[in-house]
Amino acid sequence: MGRLFDFMLPENKSPLTADSTDLLFNFINETSLVIFLGVIFAMTYFAIRYRRKSEDDKTPLITHNNTLEITWSVIPLLLTFVVFGLGYSGWLNLKTVPNDAYEIQVTGFKWSWNINYENGAQTINEIHVPKGVPIKLVMTSSDVLHSFFVPEYRVKHDVIPNRYTYVWFQPEETGESQIFCTEYCGSSHSNMLAKVIVHEPEDFQTWLDENAGGPTGSPIEQGQQLVTLQGCQACHSVDGTEIIGPSFKGIWNRERKLADGNTIIIDENYIRESILYPGEKIAEGYQNVMSPYEGRINDEEITKIIEYLKTID
Amino acid sequence: MMSEHHGHHVASAKQLWGIGIALLILTVLTVTVAGLGLPSPFDILMAMTIALTKAFLVAAFFMGLYWDTKFNSMLLIGALAFFILMVSITLLDTLYRDDVVPSF
């Protein structure tokens, strides 16, 4: 607290994971500053003190000096040992999840984060967590590499297809913290943002109960929620604006030109195929960037989405 | 006068044929040993030992390292060393993925 380089760091909202990092960050900066100023000072001083006075200046023959050279090899070496040790212990702390941590499942895909809770509640791009409790996020990706980063907690980890990775943190105040995707993942990499929303523990419980079991309501309403939860809206608008994929507005029974030159009418089968295997038929004028939803979404859900899509016009 | 120099050793035909035949025998040997079906670490160890012997023969005599400047041998050994380095460090990751945090 109150160290010279604190101004460089964002607010620390999870002291259990952030403190050791901040400490080391400051330590390296301060030590480096001292050595750096020493080098620059010596260099500038010599440049002035020994500036060339005439072309015939004589200089002494100084080839080396063992004492000095050993000093300036050993001191940095010792310093690096310290830095390694501190970094290692801080990192152990980041890897060692407390036993009582509350687990939440996170799936990254182009270009959203889908979050699943133990009771079936689902959110998109929002992680709701209780304050003062260690949280463990179990993460995977359904397409390419992404990386989960919360600057205010000093945690980051890559999110990898076919593998689970995790991070943990323990927020100590309510409010919101920014989540970034920090592994390059294509066109909208920089829009793959999300928020951690920290509640008082009671409020969190209420929220969780309210959302238990995922989407609710009529099939059409459920379809609407699914379109949001599955992150379709990152690429498909419902009001006709063109983003990355074709807009859903008026999609039903529309004519669709495909990249291979054929034209078809958009019906149930086409939509279903487009969701599960988007690479099979590419709409003309668009890139094949939609990731396959195969395995992430079931038939029932697809039907609901189709019901909903029919209603947008 | 040229052949006196270390770069210009002329191997005798007998030598070369000898090495060639040794390599043949080793090939037959490695196939036979593989057919025996030794238990797990030994089969690969055996196969690699034979392969290394063959490699040594080729490098030392066909490629003439035996008569050549030491520096060229050093290059070959160096290349192998860096290859081994690459593999072993990579294995440090791939073999220990699921391991818990190392404690020391």
Place this chain on the structure above:
Amino acid sequence: MASLSKTENTAQITPKKLKVKRFVPLENPINTYLTDEKGIWAWLTTVDHKKIGLMYLGAVAFFFALAGFLAIALRTELWTPAKTFIEADTYNQLFTLHGAMMVFFVLVPSIPAALGNFILPMQLGAKDVAFPRLNLASFYIYAFGAIFTFLSLANNGFDTGWTFYTPYSSDTNSAGIIWVTLGVFILGFSSILTGTNFITTIHKLRAPGISWDRLPLNVWALYATSIIQVLATPVLAITILLLAMENILDIGIFDPALGGDPVLYQHFFWFYSHPAVYIMIVPGFGIISEVITTFSKKTIFGYWAIALSSLAIAFIGFLVWGHHMFTSGQSAVATTIFSFLTFLVGIPTGIKIFNWVATLYRGSISMKTPMLYVFIFIFLFSIGGFTGIMLGALSVDIHLHDTYYVVAHFHYVMMGGTLIALLAGLHYWWPKMTGKMYNEPLAKTAAIFIFIGFNVTFLPQFIMGAQGMPRRYYNYIDQFTPFHQTSTIGSYILAVGFLVILFYLVHSLIKGQKAGPNPWNSRGLEWQSNSPPDFHNFSHTPVVIHGPYDYHQPMEEFQLGLAVDHEYGDEQDKVAAEAHASSATETTEA
């Protein structure tokens, strides 16, 4: 500091016993390598290392200007948090192209293939590199690789970042990625051939009398670099080949969807690309050593420490690649070891920095442009190096990885280090290469512009990076706006600086004053020739009886023992050579 002045006299040899005659370079050479063969065709087919060096220099400058121009476009786009003037996909292609070109087309060949090609044989007193035709071939391979990259642009381009991480790169269906991987593959061979050529040249073509302890530090640096080039670049080649196959055929080694492992790709990539950063910086170290002695008129402090630390850096550099993968999901054991080894690189680098500063002590320091760049180098590179240490620290890197902090770090080492060193070398050897002087006041002005512009561009990136601004972001959240805007302004100042350089260098070619053979009064062997040198570098095979940094001896006496007045092959020369090539060299044997 009193102990510093301890002197040693062992290096002094009395030249009188020798039957060597003084060799005096001409003030106004009539026949130089530039006038020797004329016409475009002669240039394009030349096997002269000097001309090839210049052709590389031209190509490197061209790509630098192009990639720098892209950088300006990037910075301009980042003026506002949302779209400023280009689309997201264009932006992504731009930073990929910027990074890939700067690394593969500019920095990797810059010092070795451009300046090194020109200077190395001269510093060895050789007539050419060992394989002149291979040298030319490597230039054309380089050009060929570049063409492929441009073909890639014509085929939808590529937007993977210069690191080409799978599965993004193997899944993308843009044909551009295939072309660019082919381009980089081909380019790798150019780099390998240069390295092979240099190693052989250094071993076999030293002039009589250049023993290992009289090798200029620039040669040591290039030697270390060549070793890395030969050992690391083939791994890049195979990686890139596997990547291309992954993309075309889906062979599945790196693609998790097919059962492969994306982290393995990262190992392969960084096995090359971390050593590659030392391919970029170590030749820079060589230049700094040369310039700092010349302009302090003083022997280098700690010759062996500097020479061997280059080799140490080259070696340790192979053991640390995993520090780019701390968040990637590699195993804990590997992570720990990589972090530990990473710091070790700092030690030999520190030794160099301290030795350079110590060289200044009691020197006769002349602040000409090359020297100014050396000071800038030490300033900027130290910052880059220290922030590298920051990134090597495990817990801190978790926070900083893939943020602008990393972007700032590598610009400080690559631009603040290598590129500044390149500028130092360019100005230092410019009179030798062209026979002309450049405009000193303008050069200093440009250097100051670059220094200021650079810091204004990249210092804010440290802060916003630590604040959490991720890299490769087309849009960003509002809180980072002031940092980005400062950075953008800085990049414009930088551009002005480079335009000034472009202006006065061209001007110098046309109207520059004659330089004379040795305008800096350097003791380096390359300066004991005409400027510009003639076709065979020296009209006589030099017999060297002094180290390259013997500033404690008067110039007259120094020159006296430098070269013999006869063709090598004459009996008398051989006697001289054998007498003085004490621990040397293959070349003196008959």
Place this chain on the structure above:
Amino acid sequence: MANHSATHPKHVHHHFVDSNQQFESAKLGMWVFLVNEILFFGGLFCAYIVFRAWYPELFTQAALELNTFWGAVNTVVLIGSSLTVAMAIRSAQNNQKRGLEINLLITILLACVFLVIKYFEYEHKLHLGIAPGSFWNPTPEIAAVLDHPKANIFFGIYYMMTAVHGLHVIIGIVLMVWLYLRARKGHFNSEYYTPVEITGLYWHLVDLIWIFLFPLLYLIE
């Protein structure tokens, strides 16, 4: 500089002092290049080792699809060609023009035999649908034996290794043909046979690589 060729034999380039320096340089250069070749293949071997360490059972299973007999024959063929290359160098050193030519021809022939055998091996596998990458489409009988989910990766590595090696063989053949043509014109003798020597080094390396590929790919039981 006019008189510098006086002491130089024709084949010695101007920037070398003498023939020996040139020869030594060429050989050193070739060795440095071989270092690079080793690391190049090293990448493939590294991938092989990593996957073998992960899925040993896959490798045992998949190697059964490779024909040990033909692999062994090819090993013998390559060893033979290495021998003839060594003999070719010897002939050059002894000024035996005829011997040089014949040895080079036999080498080229053996290299071609190697490729032909390789071709039939590939052909056979492709026929069974054991094809690289997206062409992976094994016939039902094969699929029954090779029921490992990552079998495609083993063959991905197999094809990469053998194809890259095969490419080196082809390059080798081209070089040998070039040597043969020069040998016929009488370019080589005991004073100057550098190209034969360094091409020989290259060819031995190609053999060396195969010496390891053979047990690693074919001989896993």
